[in-house]
Structures are given as C-alpha cells and as structure tokens.
Amino acid sequence: MKDISLATSLLIAGFMIMMPLPSVTSGDPTIKTPVHTAEAANRPVKARKLLLFKPPRVGRPKTRLVGGGTRGTASIVELSALTPEQSGLTVQEQPSLFWYLSKTTTDPIELIVSVDRAEQPMLVTRLRPPSQPGIQRVRLTDYNISLKPGVTYRWFVALITDPERRSKDIIAGGGVERIPLSDAIRSQLGQAQAEHVPHLYAEAGLWYDALATISDLIDATPADAGLRQQRAALLEQVGLTSIAAYDATNGR
Numbered sequence: 001m002k003d004i005s006l007a008t009s010l011l012i013a014g015f016m017i018m019m020p021l022p023s024v025t026s027g028d029p030t031i032k033t034p035v036h037t038a039e040a041a042n043r044p045v046k047a048r049k050l051l052l053f054k055p056p057r058v059g060r061p062k063t064r065l066v067g068g069g070t071r072g073t074a075s076i077v078e079l080s081a082l083t084p085e086q087s088g089l090t091v092q093e094q095p096s097l098f099w100y101l102s103k104t105t106t107d108p109i110e111l112i113v114s115v116d117r118a119e120q121p122m123l124v125t126r127l128r129p130p131s132q133p134g135i136q137r138v139r140l141t142d143y144n145i146s147l148k149p150g151v152t153y154r155w156f157v158a159l160i161t162d163p164e165r166r167s168k169d170i171i172a173g174g175g176v177e178r179i180p181l182s183d184a185i186r187s188q189l190g191q192a193q194a195e196h197v198p199h200l201y202a203e204a205g206l207w208y209d210a211l212a213t214i215s216d217l218i219d220a221t222p223a224d225a226g227l228r229q230q231r232a233a234l235l236e237q238v239g240l241t242s243i244a245a246y247d248a249t250n251g252r
Contacts, residue, residue, distance in 0.1 A: 048226050050233040051198055051214065056089060056205035063087045063154065063175035078102035079159050079172040082135065084238040087152055087175030088207030094140040095147070095208045098215070099157045099172060100243045103133050108160040111138060113145055116152040116175065127157070135247060137215065147178040176208060202234060210234060 063086060067079040082098035109129055114121040123145050130136050140146070147153060156173035160166065181189075185204050192200060195217060201210035211234060218227045232248035235241075 048195075048230060049199070051202045051210065051230050051237075053084075053202045053207065053210065053234055053237045054205050055084060055086065057086075061086060063173075065156070065171060065173045067157075067159065067170040067172040076102075077105070077159065077170060078242070079157060079170050080240065080243060081155070081157065081172045081174040082211060082235065082240060082243070083174030083176070084207055087177050089177055089179050089205055090147070090208035091179060091181040091206060092209060092212075093146045093178065095176065095178075096212045096215075097138045097140065097155055097176070097208070098211055099136050099138070100240075100246075101130060101133055101136060101159075102246075104131065105129050105159065108163065110158040110160060110169075112156045112158065112173075113140075113143075114154050116154050134250065135215075135243070147176065149178050149180065152177045198230065198234075207238075 064081060064083050066081075078100070079102075080100045082100060106129060109127040111123065111125050111127050112121045113123040123143055125143060127138070153176050154173060155176065156171055159170040161170060162168045182204070185200060188200050189197060194213075198210045198214040198217070201213060211231070214227065214231045214234065218224070218231060221227065229248055232244040235244035235247060
C-alpha cells in the first residue's frame with residue numbers, strides 16, 4: 001500500500017482525534033440494493049416532491065471537514081465532501097463517495113479511506129484531476145474497498161498544492177457507516193419506481209444511497225433540470241448551500 005505523507009497523516013489524525021467516535025449499528029453483509037431501470041426517469045414529470053432527508057440520530061458527532069484555500073493571487077478554491085455534518089449511513093458494501101471542487105485544477109488529488117481512528121489507512125490513491133468543476137464521484141468498487149457492517153470509516157480528499165510541503169494540502173472529508181436495511185424499506189424498494197427510490201433512502205436516513213440513486217437518475221437523463229433540483233434540495237438540507245446552488249444552476 002502506498003504510504004501517506006507524514007504531514008497529511010498528522011493533519012488527518014488530528015481531525016479524527018478531535019472528533020468523538022460515533023456509535024455503530026450491526027449490519028447484514030448479505031444486503032444488496034434492488035436494481036431499477038431508468039424507465040421512470042425517462043417519463044415526463046409535471047411536478048416532483050422534493051427529497052426529504054431525515055437524519056437517523058440527533059446529536060451524532062460531527063465528522064465533516066470542508067477545505068478551502070488560495071493559490072497565490074488566485075481566488076479561493078472550495079473543496080468539500082458531500083456528507084452530512086455527522087457520519088452518513090449506507091446499506092451498501094461498496095458505496096459511492098461524492099465530493100465537490102469549485103475550480104478545475106492540475107494539482108494532484110489524493111483519496112484516503114480509513115477505519116475511524118486506525119493508525120494506517122486502508123486506501124491511499126491518486127485521483128485523476130476532474131476535467132470540469134462541480135460534483136465528483138468515487139466508486140469504491142473501482143478500488144476493491146468493502147465496508148464491514150457496524151464499522152465507522154473516515155474518508156478524505158486532499159488537494160496537493162505543494163508536493164514538497166504537504167502541510168499546505170487542502171483537505172475535505174467525512175464519515176460513512178454501513179448498517180442493515182430494514183425489512184420495511186426493503187419491501188418498499190422492491191415495489192418502487194426508480195424515481196421514488198432516492199426518496200425512500202432519504203427518508204430512511206441513508207445519505208449515501210439517496211445521493212447515489214438521485215445521481216444515477218441525473219446521469220441517465222442529464223437534461224432533466226428537475227432531477228438536479230432534487231439533488232440540490234438534498235445538499236441544502238445538510239448545510240451544503242453553495243454547492244446546492246451550483247448544482248441547481250450549473251451542475252454536472
């Protein structure tokens with residue numbers, strides 16, 4: 001495994017130590033998310049109910065870290081992990097992680113995934129700098145990373161502005177925890193049209209799954225502005241206001 005730089009490791013370790021360990025729930029490793037077609041996303045929709053995210057627990061420790069910085073006289077670069085302030089939940093063994101970059105860059109970008117408070121990360125890898133600003137996606141399936149039920153993980157994206165001085169990295173991150181899918185939600189998912197699936201996940205407090213499924217619909221029908229409004233509403237509810245505004249008007 002590739003070694004993470006000492007400066008970045010110390011920065012991330014400091015963030016993790018300052019944040020208390022959230023309680024975890026045992027999971028079911030056999031859970032699979034139902035596969036839905038894009039037929040519902042292609043149907044004309046006159047009006048859509050906005051996604052309503054219901055956080056699972058009040059008072060969970062905050063884990064979201066938002067990064068920002070400058071390059072010389074350049075304007076501020078905003079780097080953010082698209083998570084709630086607390087660790088987000090998923091029922092997926094290999095969920096997608098989403099992050100946001102306000103400007104394109106040629107600087108290296110590093111992804112770090114770790115069990116919360118572990119001494120060594122389970123993944124340190126370089127990401128290809130995005131060709132466009134906006135919301136970016138990382139699929140853990142691409143890196144053969146699986147989450148165990150009942151374990152809290154931390155993940156970070158680092159923009160390396162000076163490879164010789166890693167203490168100047170711009171770092172954003174959040175938490176993710178895998179939990180079991182309830183029988184009630186499983187039953188509803190089995191009968192739901194594709195456009196309703198993000199609502200079920202959001203109302204169940206499953207952040208990563210709600211964000212992934214609404215993003216899948218956007219990818220299937222990128223010209224549908226209503227779907228972008230749905231995702232923007234989801235982001236707005238967890239305090240990612242500027243990113244929600246960007247996604248609603250310029251999103252990709």
